[in-house]
């Protein structure tokens with residue numbers, strides 16, 4: 001989307017508020033079908049407060065971190081695709097009667113002006129037709145309308161050019177996640193209803209996909225940093241100690257039951273927000289809508305027992321989304337343990353890296 005073309009390999013670069021992740025893939029044939037292998041991979045933490053509420057505040061720090069990810073992991077490819085999410089990105093599903101492309105473009109502009117809560121002039125608008133035009137004339141087209149605030153795009157483009165990389169495409173997190181789900185779970189993706197929940201530091205992306213077609217997108221302002229803040233407030237700890245506790249590491253003078261009660265409370269808040277999104281979807285026009293599988297991704301999804309919390313609340317099978325389930329890596333070059341441990345952090349970056357540009 002937003003100016004993407006196809007052909008040559010790109011580095012998928014996921015600039016989160018907590019960490020920067022980069023993945024480069026190689027295309028190959030496997031059993032006669034198109035497949036991918038990891039060529040390069042890298043991860044670096046960002047300094048605290050470099051990105052606040054989705055805005056890059058300390059661009060020098062972000063540039064330095066991006067450069068470090070590339071240098072330390074010997075990523076020579078400068079052509080990157082990034083993704084954005086949060087409040088400044090609006091995704092709307094609209095339905096329009098089938099029409100000629102010129103007419104369709106005009107209708108989409110009209111829809112964008114009426115559906116997007118920002119002045120049209122301040123946004124970049126793109127769209128994708130969800131289903132191929134129906135054979136029968138007069139049938140509606142389902143269209144995904146994506147509008148991103150221009151200042152958000154400029155904010156992110158700037159750090160890419162300052163990092164001396166070429167920005168070849170901008171996606172949104174939820175599309176990258178949908179992509180990586182499709183590649184890795186071919187036995188589920190085409191005919192089940194599933195929710196992908198990407199739990200980051202400040203944003204939780206939720207997408208509900210029904211038989212391969214996305215139905216609902218939400219970016220919730222929730223994530224691991226709220227857990228850390230509450231742990232530090234409620235248990236009177238430094239941010240670093242709170243972070244350690246969240247990751248399951250020991251911290252002196254903390255009572256396990258106290259810790260558990262703060263974690264439970266935060267997890268319940270998170271689950272309630274996600275429940276609202278599920279209810280909104282299930283209350284749609286068809287009464288038989290039901291999420292059948294939940295796939296978790298993102299740093300906070302590593303929280304101990306989190307899939308269990310989801311299963312208990314929703315009674316829906318919940319597992320971690322493994323972006324490398326069907327993507328190979330050379331065990332002589334990479335440690336399989338790294339992939340196992342880091343899998344939940346690389347959903348977006350790997351989904352981005354499956355996109356290609358013109359040669």
Ligand SMILES: Nc1ncnc2c1ncn2[C@@H]1O[C@H](COP(=O)(O)OP(=O)(O)OP(=O)(O)O)[C@@H](O)[C@H]1O
Pocket residue numbers: 015016017018019020199200201202203204223224225228243246247248298299300301302303304345
């Ligand atoms: N082992 C772990 N257990 C629990 N939480 C963890 C663990 N590892 C990291 N986290 C938390 O996950 C969050 C970071 O996740 P991630 O790297 O996916 O975020 P991000 O993509 O940088 O942020 P965002 O997209 O929200 O801006 C942090 O809040 C961190 O504390």
Ligand SMILES: [Mg+2]
Pocket residue numbers: 015016017200201298348
């Ligand atoms: Mg993220």
